[in-house]
Amino acid sequence: MLTENDLSKAFRQYLATLLFGLVAGLGLAAVINITIDPYGLWRLLEIPGINSAKSHRRDQNYMFKAVDLMRQKPRVLLFGSSRAAFGLDPQHSAFDRLELAPVYNAALTGGHLYALRRYLEQAIYNNEGLELVIWGLDFFAFNENVRVAESFDERRLVRSSLHCSDLASTVFSLDALKSSIN
Numbered sequence: 001m002l003t004e005n006d007l008s009k010a011f012r013q014y015l016a017t018l019l020f021g022l023v024a025g026l027g028l029a030a031v032i033n034i035t036i037d038p039y040g041l042w043r044l045l046e047i048p049g050i051n052s053a054k055s056h057r058r059d060q061n062y063m064f065k066a067v068d069l070m071r072q073k074p075r076v077l078l079f080g081s082s083r084a085a086f087g088l089d090p091q092h093s094a095f096d097r098l099e100l101a102p103v104y105n106a107a108l109t110g111g112h113l114y115a116l117r118r119y120l121e122q123a124i125y126n127n128e129g130l131e132l133v134i135w136g137l138d139f140f141a142f143n144e145n146v147r148v149a150e151s152f153d154e155r156r157l158v159r160s161s162l163h164c165s166d167l168a169s170t171v172f173s174l175d176a177l178k179s180s181i182n
Contacts, residue, residue, distance in 0.1 A: 026172055029171070029172055029173075029174075029176075029177050030171045030172060032177060032180050032181075033170060033171050033172075033176045033177060033180050034171060035047075035051065035180075036050070036051045036179075036180035037051055037054070037180075038051075038054065038055075038056040038057070038176060038179035038180045038182075039054065039056060039057050039059075039060045039063065039064050039170055039176070039179070040054040040057050040064055041063070041064060041067050041162070041166075041170055042170075055182070056179035056182065058109075059179070060151070060170075061108060061109050061151065062108065062115070062149060062151045062152050062153065062156075063151070063153075063156060063166055063170075065106055065108060065119060066119070066122055066156040066157060067156075067162060067166075068104065068106070069104075069106060069119065069122045069123045069126055069127070070122075070126045070159075070160050070161070072102070072104050072127075073102070073126075073127050073129055074090075074102045074103055074104035074127070074130065075100055075101065075102060075103070075129060075130065075131045075132065076090075076095060076100045076101075076102075076103040076104075076130075076131065076132045076133075076134065077103075077104055077106055077120075077123050077130060077132070077133045077134070078090055078103060078104065078105040078106065078107060078134050078136070079106055079107055079116060079119075079120065079133055079134065079135040079136065080107045080108075080111060080116070080135055080136030080137060080138070080141075081107060081108065081109070081110065081111025081116075081136070081138050081140075081141060082107065082108075082109045082110070082111065083107075083111075083136060083138055084105070084107035084111075084135075084136030085105060085107035085108070085109070087136065088105055088107065088134065088136060089105075090102075090103035090104055090105045091103075100131070100132065106119060106123060107136065108149075109149065110146070110148070110149040110152075111138060111140065111141045111146075112141070112146055112147070112148045112149065112152070113141050113142070114148060115148050115149065115152045116135075116141075118152075118154065118157045118158075119157065120133065121157065121158050122157045122158055122159075125158045125159075125160070126160055153165070153166075
């Protein structure tokens, strides 16, 4: 027959095993997600054929653009909706000829004017050398029925570091782990 002391010892051992498994699982997920870096946020390792393609980056457009605007220091910023993302080429030779490089395309899917304004503020906050913004506007940007994308998060803007919620979601989440595995 088990005594109360035996049950208490078994319960403590169970909790210790559970805690160890949880910490080990989170640690493994963090190592995989930081190494593979499916959204291109960390860029600690570039391993051709392993993590060089960032195909899941487009799924986190609002997050990685906020981070890119912290790190990149372009002289010219291309801006607008997804039409500007696909239609304005930051590698176009005209930018080199006019000595305007580097150029970064910060266009956002959805193209909501409020979100675009906030991302422009992010660019200005993080880059004193920004000289020119080329903003592609569409008619739907002025449609009052268009809503800000669900992935838009004010907390990641007008700052120079990744917000803790984005840190957790890119390092410890199952979604990031699935993206890394894919």
